[in-house]
Amino acid sequence: MLTILLDGVAYGMLLFVLASGLSVTLGLMNFINLAHGAFAMIGGYVTALLMNRAGVPFLATLPAAFLIPAILGVALERTLYRRLYGASPLDQVLFTIGLVLMAMPIAAYLIGDEPQQVHLPAWLSGRIEIHGVGIGVYRLFIIVVCGAIAAALQVFLIKTRFGAQLRAAVDDARVAQGLGINVDRIFAIAFVVGSGLAGLGGALAADVVGGIDPSFPVKFLVTFLIVVTIGGSNGIMGALFGSLLLGVLDVAGKYYAPSIGAFIIYAVMVATLIVRPQGLFAAGDGR
Amino acid sequence: MSASDAPATARLTAHLHRRARWRWPEIVFWLAILALIFALPSRAGIINEALIAGLFALSLDLILGLTGILSLGHAAFLGLGAYSAAILATRGFADPMLGLAFGAGIAALVGLVTAPLLLRGGDLTRLMVTLGVSLMLGELANRNGWLTGGADGLNFSIAPVLALFPIGFTGQRNAALYSFAVLFILVVIARRLACSPFGLALAAIRENRLRAGALGVGASRRIVAIYTVAAAYAGAAGALLAQTTQIVSLDLFDFHRSADVMLMLIIGGAGYLYGGLIGAAAFIVLRDVVSAATPEYWEFWIGLALVILVLAGRERIAAAPRRLIALIAPRAAPRGVA
DSSP states (O other), X not given: OHHHHHHHHHHHHHHHHXXXXXXXXXXXXXXXXXXXXXXXXXXXXXXXXXXXXXXXXXXXXXXXXXXXXXXXXXXXXXXTGGGGTTSOHHHHHHHHHHHHHXXXXXXXXXXXXXXXXXXXXXXXXXXXXXXXXXXXXXXXXXXXXXXXXXXXXXXXXXXXXHHHHHHHHHHOHHHHHHTTOOHXXXXXXXXHHHHHHHXXXXXXXXXXXXXXXXXXXXXXXXXXXXXXXXXXXXXXXXXXXXXXXXXXXXHHHHHHOTTTTTHHHHHHHHHHHHHOTTOTTOSSOOO | OOTTHHHHHHHHHHHHHHHXXXXXXXXXXXHHHHHHHHHOGGGHHHHHHHHHHHHXXXXXXXXXXXXXXXXSOTHHHHHHHHHHHHHHHHTTOOOHHHHHHHHHHXXXXXXHHHGGGGGSSOHHHHHHHHXXXXXXXXXXXXXXXXXXXXXXXXXXXXXXXXXXXXXXXXXXXXXXXXXXXXXXXXXXXXXXXXXXXXXXHHHHHHHOHHHHHHTTOOSXXXXXXXXXXXXXXXXXXXXXXXXXXXXXXXXXXXHHHHHHHHHHHHHHOSSSXXXXXXXXXXXXXXXXXXXXXXXXXXXHHHHHHHHHHHHHOHHXXXXXXXHHHHHHOTTTSOOOOO
């Protein structure tokens, strides 16, 4: 029972790191970035390929799994994404679906269709018992790392000047702009960090989801969107609680009621949208 | 109605009548398809596929083009229609017309039930709700193998249309003609709908929902109504697809179906009913050509086309075929309200 809960928490933490960037872009600019999963896929590939082909140890690949998607993110943001900030949701959806459709064949062409496995080092595999509750070491590792990231993000948002500016811009971009905050720059930075986090999440998730393959962006797109929907699009905490709820529900659902499987999380999402379209954990009203 | 309203009503009626008139490019369009079916019997399969995809895109046009409702889960109704028709056929009711009506009816019913979900929130909420509904239905079909065959899908046979014309692999041309007839009838109905006061009201809702409401054009019931009709159309497309291929699989509920149909509509241009048909034909032919050359990577080119389409300005490109029609036949081009 507790094992399942912890597994769910680990999965939820992972989802949080994967989707937090998406919730910020969505909250900041009302931009619907369906290509978010592509950045996660790239991060996963970076780790898998560095480990399998260059023999780099697991931990040492993680910074690269953050940096490479982040660099790609800044390039795409400056050249393409920013043209669409004011565009209609339909244009944004079409554009980002287009990016996903391009990313998948590119990955298949360069790397191949078969899933790339991440082989965990010995000290991260296996299980340990804490007070009679068994948990995989890697799950624990995920909880610790992702928890640290979430805490760092929260402190960053609350304590720093940049964090305050970001929150102001999320609340009302126009007024923030009027007060002299460079919203454009803030958005670019948030986008880049979000892409990097997605990459890191992809690298950490590779083992849990059974390897990274070219269909990753579409397979997890829906999950990301559900996280954002349940969590609401303003604030890190909403996304965190949304992810945890989803992670626990998904793992518990698959364990206790395998016959309905993924149905539970979709049902929760639709129910959330009916009752609170702005998200379960959102403070204000949605736009 | 006061006397001062009378000229306005008369103008409006005249406007709707003018719009409802059949133009010769339309007639040429339909005759050309018919000629194509007879001229290329070896390609009847792909023509049939394009006709069905066109019907599916037309159904999306009803909600996206006419009403401005964004949906990323339209495959839900395609799958529903297909599975309903298939299940009916496996239960011994092999008449295609019956299956078609049943598929469209079930899809319409689910459309009616889920439409109220679209009335709240913004575009993103609608995207999520429609996507969520289609995923839920896909998952239901996956888990209820006793009814749907699960991951294996269903194989079934179907009786000849009107008990005369066998369809399926041995009767590809009959299948294309069957789809053609259904598509034509449904386009006629859709035209009638778009050129009615109801269609005008939908356009008002699309352009400015708030202002439409202030003018006494309430959005809620109209959106539910058009969504139900669109669901029935998509269900009919699904039923046709199931009957002419005589197989259904879970892939019908897939996300990529919803994305593809949106792409087809965008290629052809949304909002004037023929956009979906033209876009679907272009899409299917393009896919046939590209995937013959690079079978695995054709998605890349679709993605590239989308990105360029958006960056270059979808509106401008979409307006091109209409401008072309306007150039050839000025009176045939659709116009705004006079």
